[in-house]
Amino acid sequence: MTPPSKSQAKAEAKRAFLIEQATICLAEKGYAHVSLRDIAKESGVSLGILHYYFASKEELLLEVIASYKERFIAELEREVVAAPLDNFFPALAAVLGRSLLEDRKLHRLWYDLQAQALYTPVFLEQVHHTRNRLHDLIARMLKRLQTERGAALAVDVSAASSILYSVIDGMILQCLLDESRTAAEAISRFQLALHHVLESLFSSGSPATHPVERGD
Amino acid sequence: MTPPSKSQAKAEAKRAFLIEQATICLAEKGYAHVSLRDIAKESGVSLGILHYYFASKEELLLEVIASYKERFIAELEREVVAAPLDNFFPALAAVLGRSLLEDRKLHRLWYDLQAQALYTPVFLEQVHHTRNRLHDLIARMLKRLQTERGAALAVDVSAASSILYSVIDGMILQCLLDESRTAAEAISRFQLALHHVLESLFSSGSPATHPVERGD
């Protein structure tokens, strides 16, 4: 099971590096306008290298999606699942707000790739995988809220988490599109709206009135 | 204000025709992979014609967005605003479900263009315009529900309609991505989830238990 040589590990590291640089390039220009030459230049290598490590452009982009997925989900796992249960919703809003501020272009890329997945079946598979993992993460948290605290859910956990995911998804897209305001202002509106929705959808502890926690 | 000649009207008709064909082509292949040659072939004209009626590819695509916007909003105006108030939410679910079934590819295109707008400012302007009109349409309906019937909104109409729009937006994307089931099944799930959200977000008349109306 151990890698047969040390060069194998080195090659894997280079692959990871190229995927990371490709992600940066893709997040900057978008799927429709990114080229392998852009990625090669951004990575400081020649064009042929990309075909040395990746069979095709499609394979590279698939690995970009998988890589992005792992990173974002890991961050969510770390910061949300570990958050105290008594103010879970504010913690969720804080984490998402910070992520929107720091990794705005990555979120933009995610919607780009999701839209592209609607046309390219092999992308859709990867996108579906990511969404399922995020869905499960939300479901796990809702189950904890339901059992460890007496949170009342109008529907079963699976349906509720699916709804909550779609709600958050739609509101993040709204936040990204909201350019009439500054980024911080748009995120603030996002957090407030999320707070309202969560209060309405789930009868959490505090009923209302206290504003959402700010991330700065 | 009247067009100075009849040929002007004819040219306008041809423009509209080309825009329509371009929409079909774009909905089929997506923004990233559509070419002017595709559109020309789909329209049964030569390539040069497109540059005779449209200065550039970008201008043509902008008109596609504007055209799509007008058609979809007009349909929503007709079928939703005219719906009876006492079962507004089921009527909304029925209209959206039917639209998802009949114009699935157009909805897909809409998410593609929104994602593209996050990279191309001139597209973002058009997308923003469309979203504002849809936002206003929802706000108008919520205001009617609030005044003519005693619907209790936890927040002001503007915030509520913004939230409702994002919720529907996220749920439609979820429906489009849900390919593990048949189209009818995915739409059914969409309608059920929408029903749950609407019941939770706004304390409408009937509290629960009766399933959402089907569109067939």
Add this chain to the structure above:
DNA sequence: CAAAAAATTGGACAATCGTCCAAAAAAGAG
């Protein structure tokens, strides 16, 4: 050190892209 393997280069390649234009065809005006 020398030989073998891996990594990297720079460019060629066919294909496709948006753009543009001179000339032909069609339509309208007198």
Add this chain to the structure above:
DNA sequence: CTCTTTTTTGGACGATTGTCCAATTTTTTG
């Protein structure tokens, strides 16, 4: 009908794309 204008054509243009490869450099191995 002829002349003018509008519409349409088919192809050329340079730029860019993903793909691929022979030659070179670097690294590893014996």
